[in-house]
Amino acid sequence: MSLSFAPATTSKMLRSIVPKCQQQAAAAARQCTSSRRFLSTATAQTQSSCRPTTTSPRCLRSSPASTYNNNATQQQQQRRYKHKTVEEAKSRYRTGPFSWKAGALFVLTGGGLVWYFEFEKQRMQRKRVAEATKGVGRPKVGGEFELTDQNGKPFGSADLKGRYSLVYFGFTHCPDICPEELDKMAQMFDLVEAERPGTLVPVFVTCDPQRDDPATLKTYLSEFHPSFVGLTGTYEQIKDVCKAYRVYFSTPRDAKPGVDYLVDHSIYFYLMDPEGDFVEALGRQHSPRRRPSLLLWTVVDV
Amino acid sequence: MGIFDYFSSSAESKRAEEVRKGAVAPDRSERKRCWEARDKFYGCLDKHNVIDSLNGDGKKTAERECAAENKQFEQDCAAAWVTYFKKFRVADYQKKKTFERLEKEGANKM
Numbered sequence: 001m002s003l004s005f006a007p008a009t010t011s012k013m014l015r016s017i018v019p020k021c022q023q024q025a026a027a028a029a030r031q032c033t034s035s036r037r038f039l040s041t042a043t044a045q046t047q048s049s050c051r052p053t054t055t056s057p058r059c060l061r062s063s064p065a066s067t068y069n070n071n072a073t074q075q076q077q078q079r080r081y082k083h084k085t086v087e088e089a090k091s092r093y094r095t096g097p098f099s100w101k102a103g104a105l106f107v108l109t110g111g112g113l114v115w116y117f118e119f120e121k122q123r124m125q126r127k128r129v130a131e132a133t134k135g136v137g138r139p140k141v142g143g144e145f146e147l148t149d150q151n152g153k154p155f156g157s158a159d160l161k162g163r164y165s166l167v168y169f170g171f172t173h174c175p176d177i178c179p180e181e182l183d184k185m186a187q188m189f190d191l192v193e194a195e196r197p198g199t200l201v202p203v204f205v206t207c208d209p210q211r212d213d214p215a216t217l218k219t220y221l222s223e224f225h226p227s228f229v230g231l232t233g234t235y236e237q238i239k240d241v242c243k244a245y246r247v248y249f250s251t252p253r254d255a256k257p258g259v260d261y262l263v264d265h266s267i268y269f270y271l272m273d274p275e276g277d278f279v280e281a282l283g284r285q286h287s288p289r290r291r292p293s294l295l296l297w298t299v300v301d302v
Numbered sequence: 303m304g305i306f307d308y309f310s311s312s313a314e315s316k317r318a319e320e321v322r323k324g325a326v327a328p329d330r331s332e333r334k335r336c337w338e339a340r341d342k343f344y345g346c347l348d349k350h351n352v353i354d355s356l357n358g359d360g361k362k363t364a365e366r367e368c369a370a371e372n373k374q375f376e377q378d379c380a381a382a383w384v385t386y387f388k389k390f391r392v393a394d395y396q397k398k399k400t401f402e403r404l405e406k407e408g409a410n411k412m
Contacts, residue, residue, distance in 0.1 A: 172327035175383045176390075179333055216327060223330045262382050 130279065141270060141278035142167075143244035147205070147237055150218040150230035157276055164279075165201040167270040169247045171208035171263045172220040179224075181267060186225040188269075193227075205231045207249035207265045209238045245270055321380055328380065336379035340387050343371040347391070354392045356385075 083089040142157075149155040168185055170178035185202055192200045204221060206212035209232050212220075217230035232238070235253060242249050249265040269282040320326045328336065346368035347355055355364035355372075364372065376384055405411075 173380070173382070175380075175386050176337070179330075211327075219329070220327055262386055 141244070141246055141281070142272050142276055145237070145241045145244065147231040147233040147241065148214055150214045150221060150232075152214045155229065155231055160201060160203070160272065161276060162274050163201050164199055164274060165203050165272045167203045167205060167245065167272060168268075169205050169207050169242065169245070169249065169265055170267075171206050171251075171265070172212050172216055173208065173262065175262065177267055181269075182221075182224045182228075185269065186228075189225060189227065201229060202227060203229045203231060205238070205241055205245075207238060207242065207247070207263050208251050209233055209235055210251070318377075322376075323381065332378075336383060339371075339375045339378040343368060343375040344391065346371045353395045354388075356388050356392075 144157045146154065146156040166185065166189065168181065170182065182204070189200060189202045202225065204217070206217060212230075212232050214230070214232060217232055221228040221230045231241075233241075235251070238249075238251075241247075247266045247268075249263055251263045252261060267283065271279045271282060273279050317326070321328045321332055347353070347360075347364060350363050350367045352360040352363050352368075354360040355368075375387075379387070
């Protein structure tokens, strides 16, 4: 008891003498070398100057080795992660695989996909409408024909293949409706042409082949639109075309030259698809505003 | 005046004559002129409450009151067109009447 007590008091006295750094050193020494006699250590320490704690005691001998080990693991980590600093590695760990680039790419791709999906959805819907008209129970309108165009060249149904065509029947002596309708046809054609050039052919077929020869058609149609195709032929040819398109017309078969007459006829625009099949009949019941959109719906989705 | 004018005016009148007979189809300006003459004639008929200017009392009134307009109408339009427009006026009136009657009867508009 007394033995153990004595060093405690001396150590108190010593502590008052020695500088603080040595006190720390002593404390460290006391912790590791508990088996040693306290006094001797204390004197040894008072003799020595204030040295850094890492080098003096034997118990800290292992420290250089541990430093080496740390270095080795760091090198290993560097090899594994290729990060220059720990901070970089840490920040990389915190944010995960996401960066602003990845985020932007994600948003762009997502937005693009949504847009494309919506676009396709609408297109399919319109296609379905068009197919419904085309499908079962479709009116059998249109067919093969062989006529002459306004330049006197042969023009047949084969020349219309591959493009939509807007077919109108009329005659040049038409008093009021045909000229109005042909003006509208020119407007509709311009609209489609602005949207999709070269997809639509405007065709005018005369119901009055006796008076409407190619030259007459040419002068007549040039007033409406230079792109109009005017078709004429013999009475029989015209009769066949009108029958194929279910067009009613009242041209007298053998009208005498010089006798004026008018022709009563159906006033529909027939929209035919690139295969020559009937798509839609645009009549006066469709308002001029609605007609172009109907046309565009079908024609533009090619 | 002069020989040049004479030729050009004769060419014009020849063309107008052809249009009237229906030998050539009228062009855009000729159609416009015809429609203007038609509207003037229609206006005169409206003033005198005439619908049918081809038959009955309407014909008499039209001949009496709208002779000048009728002459201009026949001058500017093809003969077939004049008849057509006169008939069309009647048909159009009847169509309007029918629609009005149907609407009164409560028909649904399609």
